[in-house]
Amino acid sequence: MFTYAAALVFLVFCVRVVLDPRRFSNAVLLGITVVLASVSAFVRPERPPVSLRTTALAACALLVLSALALAFLLMANGVKMVRREGSRPGNLLTLLTGLAVLGFLTLLGTAAVGRSPALVRVAAFATPPVGYVSFLFLCFLGYALLYGRLPMRRDVDFVVVLGCGLVGGSRVGRLLANRLDRARRLYEAQAARGNPPLLVTSGGQGGDEELPEADAMAAHLVAAGIPEDRILREDRSRSTEENLLFSKRIMQEVKPEYRCLVVTNNFHVFRAALTARRTGVRGQVVGAPTARYFWPGATIREFVAVFLHYAKTNLGICLALGLLGLVALR
Structure with missing residues (x-):
């Protein structure tokens, strides 16, 4: 089922790109296609429950390790940006993002190990919005890379x-x-x-x-x-x-x-x-x-600008997801 859904979403994505590649919804459709295709690759009826559980645990471990690596890479890039470009607010963006990722992972780990009711509630509220923003960012990044490689008109006025x-x-x-x-x-x-x-x-x-x-x-x-x-x-x-x-x-x-x-x-x-x-x-x-060292911070800044252009919608979704996370905790 997920395979067919992925194929259908990808078909819609291709049609919309042909009609007008300058849409953020194209990025979201591409992200949904990747998610559905990934799920279809792992979730199959013939797989026993134990295999599915092992696959899920391995995927979670890989996700955490990737997030840790990303946090340290962002912080290293932030230090380089400050050294080369100065400590203006825009140049601190990758450093602050890396610290935020590390802080969120620390919150999840502390809540899981310590079992503090207050920390568990904070983690339950924060996790869905963080997942939403991360998904949008990956959609933005992936489609931005693709858009930059689309063929353009050879002759223009x-x-x-x-x-x-x-x-x-x-x-x-x-x-x-x-x-x-x-x-x-x-x-x-x-x-x-x-x-x-x-x-x-x-x-x-x-x-x-x-x-x-x-x-x-x-x-x-x-x-x-x-x-x-x-x-x-x-x-x-x-x-x-x-x-x-x-x-x-x-x-x-x-x-x-x-x-x-x-x-x-x-x-x-x-x-x-x-x-x-x-x-x-x-x-x-x-x-x-x-310049390569300049690209990560600039890309994050571009995403923030697009996210805030639709601030009411995005912040409303984040709040709703956070509340759903608290409800699911009960």
Whole structure:
């Protein structure tokens, strides 16, 4: 039964990806498919109860060991982030996440061994929401990796590059340079086919910046050999949503029935795609490389942003699951 259910959910997933890959529900469907397929691989009528019990215990042990390994890897990455990037709140995210995972495992172990009624109730309340958030995160991570590898249109009218702040108030940093280099390669590949796109550099001027990000980005592209008359500047935006909304207006003025590619860093691709769909931008999102040590914290930050975008729904589900955990304890 689980095998058929997994096949059906996967079929729905494939259809929805073809219709529009920029949906978070696609990530959830992919996660449900994996869960159903995993259950079907272990739960079979011909297996004796003892074998099923042994398999379940082994799976639980593997899950705990994996969570422990993840906690220590996250904490090690957090220490590296602080050493290389400083102790700003965003750079502490992997360290704090690792500590949270370790703290939750400690709570479960203490509740199981100590049998304290208060700790058991706390664990019963916390476990279902933690499971829900973990499931959503794995869905987000898995589909984000898949989305970044989906084939995109070869020829588009525009390539939009999202800004991400200037170093020292005036210089293009490594993250932004990677985005611009990816945009340049897309431009050159299409220009070689005789149909060069227009490049849109998108980014306003922050309070600590000497010029709009769009201007610094355009100068970087011109220095890399892109003709200045192939660059349009969107210099008012302060967020990803504004990047896309304001760039959309520019593209519609030039060509109402446009198609575009949006360039950002790989950790930001899926959230940018969700935002592009929400703002009505006609195009997909592609990623540029990111330093490996920077990727885990940035990915967690992206997931938190998506989770909080639907805060009322997600927090309501977490509360309901926590209460169900307490009810099941009785």
